[in-house]
Amino acid sequence: MEERDDYKFLKLRDAISCLNQRVNLVGVVLELGLPKKSKGTDFFISLKIVDESYSDPGISVNFFAESVEKLPVVASPGDIILLSHVVMKTHEREVYAFFNKKFSSFALYEGISGGDFIPYQVSARFRTRELDKKFIADLRKWLTGFQLNTDPNNFQFLREIKEGQRLSLICKILHIREGAEKEWIIFVWDGTDAPSKKIQTKMTDEMDNPLPLQLEKEPLPRDILCTFPSVGSVLTVVLGEGNKNLGLGFLKTGMWLNFLNIICEVHAGLWRGVLMPFTKLRYVPKEDRCVLGCQRCYEERLSEKWGRMPWSCFPSPSTVTEVEHDHVPLVTLRDILTYPEEMFFDGRPSTCVLKRRMNKLLGLNEDDDSKGTEYTDRDPPWVFCCLKSYYLNESDVWGSRRYRIFDTKLVG
Structure with missing residues (x-):
């Protein structure tokens, strides 16, 4: 006897009224949760999907599986998922689709950049059919003009x-x-400058354990740093303890994402973002008005005389230093990495003057008498200085690269 064909896909707008019924859905993955262990023995992930009938806010789909490998591994937000025999449910007035591992199935396809109709991941019970191609092609076409509701009031810049x-x-x-x-x-980066933070430390401890220049254990190689924009803070983002050992293979260099419910911390005066179990990652098209605005702002900063100056030091840096080459364009340290001695203390000042200048440079109060043995709040200033680039070994030009402050005086 031939199996009954119930291959009918509902629009998401229609599916929300089919509570407690099995339905078939096809949609674009707008938002990803991070895979995690459920309260039982299964693993869990939640996706949010949209289509042309219900692009805001979309519908969440909750998956449970015996292992992480059996969960949908979305290659990129914006990809397309076909779902068969998921159950529509509601929780606290929110309608969602429930993927039952006993009878539901799924298939994942590339999104707008896809050139074929072959799924890159399928679950055990999924059956491909010729009509799949039409649904996928229609969604890809719709995606070309899709705009998210990226209201500036609903998100923050790094600044x-x-x-x-x-x-x-x-x-x-x-x-x-x-x-x-x-x-x-x-x-990650958005073209703006993260706010500067005071440093709380003992100066005596820094003799043996100087403050880090980056939070990661191994510095990035120069060829990677040279690909970074020269202006704007680069935020380091790590996995929180609850997400350890769960991969993020769907993330790709160059993509724009909306990090929802990310937590930011400060360590040794440096910012770090943390992906928590409740963090979600949302697809943002490169043509989105927010993305275009960030890129336009970055280009404007590059074209302006003072555009490379950190926003937190406006209207001008401190007067701790002065340079003799004020006609030379202002650049950032990341600029210097891509391009191939004046007495800093202006002669031999007295011990009292030297101490006062050093305290000012280190962000200490002038009346600080702790001699660096107590925890104090330090707020080091932004300063102008001239740097000279040179190398120690001709056979290892960049590995032996050094930088020296020159034609710059510590004043005040």
């Missing part, structure tokens, strides 16, 4: 981040590093 709060950031992924034991490190 607005605050410590310990849940934030919504739209950023570009500049680089991804996978360390030992799935210690993923993501470097």
Whole structure:
């Protein structure tokens, strides 16, 4: 006897009224949760999908499976998923689709950039059919003109981040590093400057343990740093303890993402973002007005005389230093990495003058008498200085590269 064909896909707008019924859906993956262990023995992930009938807010789909490998592994937000025999349910007035591992099935396809109709991942019970191609082609066509509701009031720029709060950031992924034991490190940017933070430390401790220039254990190689934009803070993002050993293979360099409910921390005066179990990652098209605005702002900063100056030091840097080459264009340290001695203390000042100048440069109060043995709040200033680049070994030009401050005086 021939099996009954119930291959009928509902629009998401129609599916929300089919509570407790099995339905078939096809949609674009707008938002990804991070895979995690459920309260039982299964693993869990939640996706949010949209289509032309229900692009805001979309429908969540909750998956449970015996292992992470059996969950949908979305290659990129914006890809397309076909779902068969999922059950529509409701929780606290929110309608969602429930993927039952006993009878539901799924298939994942590339999104707008896809050139074929072959799924890159299917579940055990999924059956491909010729009509799949039409649904996928229609969604890809719709995606070309799709615009997210990226209201500036609903997210923050890096210049607005605050410590310990849940934030919504739209950023570009500049680089991804996978360390030992799935210690993923993501470097993100939006063209703005994160606020500077005071440093609380003992000066005596810094003699043996100087403050880090970066939070990651191994510095990035120069060829990677040269691909970074020269202006704007680069935020290091790591996995929180609850997400250790869960991969982030769907993230790719160059994509823009909305990090929903990310937490930002400060370590040794440096900002770090943390992906928590409740963090979600939302697809943002490169043509989105927010993305275009970030890129336009970056280009404007590059074209302006003072555009490379950090926003937190406006209207001007401190007067701790003065340079003799004020006609030379202002650049950033990241600029210097891509391009191939004056007495800093202006002669031999007295011990009292030298101490006062050093304290000012280190961000200490002039009346600080702790001699660096007590914890104090330090707020080092932004300063102008001239740098000279040179190398020690002709056969290792960049490995032996050094930088020296010149034609710059510490004053005040």
